[in-house]
Amino acid sequence: TQLLEQSPQFLSIQEGENLTVYCNSSSVFSSLQWYRQEPGEGPVLLVTVVTGGEVKKLKRLTFQFGDARKDSSLHITAAQPGDTGLYLCAGARREGAQKLVFGQGTRLTINP
Amino acid sequence: EAGVTQSPTHLIKTRGQQATLRCSPISGHTSVYWYQQALGLGLQFLLWYDEGEERNRGNFPPRFSGRQFPNYSSELNVNALELEDSALYLCASSFGRVIGYTFGSGTRLTVV
Numbered sequence: 001t002q003l004l005e006q007s008p009q010f011l012s013i014q015e016g017e018n019l020t021v022y023c024n025s026s027s028v029f030s031s032l033q034w035y036r037q038e039p040g041e042g043p044v045l046l047v048t049v050v051t052g053g054e055v056k057k058l059k060r061l062t063f064q065f066g067d068a069r070k071d072s073s074l075h076i077t078a079a080q081p082g083d084t085g086l087y088l089c090a091g092a093r094r095e096g097a098q099k100l101v102f103g104q105g106t107r108l109t110i111n112p
Numbered sequence: 113e114a115g116v117t118q119s120p121t122h123l124i125k126t127r128g129q130q131a132t133l134r135c136s137p138i139s140g141h142t143s144v145y146w147y148q149q150a151l152g153l154g155l156q157f158l159l160w161y162d163e164g165e166e167r168n169r170g171n172f173p174p175r176f177s178g179r180q181f182p183n184y185s186s187e188l189n190v191n192a193l194e195l196e197d198s199a200l201y202l203c204a205s206s207f208g209r210v211i212g213y214t215f216g217s218g219t220r221l222t223v224v
Contacts, residue, residue: 006154033212042116042202042215043155088154090213098143098206099168100213104154 003027004089004103012109015081021074021106023089030092032065032072033100037086079110114139116216118203124222125193133188133219137205143167144186145206145213146178150199158201161186193223 007022023032031050035043047056049065049072056063060083062075076083086107090100117136125131137144146158157170161180175191184205190197200220204213 035215040217042204042217043213045212045214048212090155098162099145099157099160101157102147102155 003101004091006087006089006103006106008106009104010107010109012111013079014111016078019076019079019108021076021087021108022071023073023103024071025091026070027093028069030069030094032069032089032091034063034072034074035088035090037088037105038084043086043088076108079108081110081112084108084110116203116205116214118201118216118219120219121217122220122222124224126224127193127195129193131190131193131197131221133190133201133203133221134185135188135203135205135216136185137203138207138214141205141207141214142184143206144180144184145204146186146188147202147204148172148199149202149218150196155202159188190221195223197221198223 005024013019031048033048034046036046037043047063052067052069054065060077064073072089086105088105089103092100119134123131135144143162145160147155148158149155158172159178160168164180178188180186200218202215202218204215
């Protein structure tokens with residue numbers, strides 16, 4: 001059983017389009033992170049959200065933490081080929097928890 | 113500042129052999145985490161070391177073990193290798209309250 005479910009698992013779109021990736025759970029998390037992983041590399045932290053309803057923006061990427069702290073979304077505006085990669089959400093089950101639980105990832109391909 | 117470094121980058125072993133993977137955390141980080149990323153799957157938590165002690169262990173058999181040295185570097189040992197152990201093994205480090213991991217580039221272990 002996957003504690004964090006990401007959808008879609010695969011997404012292939014054209015450059016310039018918008019997209020949203022979802023990370024859902026039936027459990028409450030004290031914080032959620034989003035990572036991007038490129039082939040042959042480890043995941044790189046993009047953002048951490050800690051407050052229910054929190055919205056963070058990173059250039060064309062918008063991250064939102066659900067009000068109940070059970071879900072999160074990543075929205076990319078005007079996607080570019082450089083956005084291609086595996087996007088992973090990860091959560092800490094409780095305040096101060098050291099171990100993170102990861103979703104299975106969304107493999108995003110942006111076609112020129 | 114040097115990031116998390118892992119060695120070797122690639123490792124090929126035959127079934128039944130032992131593999132040793134190494135990780136050097138970011139300077140000043142006392143916690144080291146090991147994750148397994150099998151092809152097509154998300155990250156599965158293996159082990160967490162902090163201040164030289166094993167703090168938490170994921171749902172893996174005892175042939176997966178490790179240790180943390182006084183300089184906070186860490187080793188992951190996998191005994192009696194099986195074909196399904198083939199995966200990317202990622203190490204991450206942190207200090208204090210976890211708000212996100214810094215990952216190394218991983219060791220690609222192939223068991224033939």
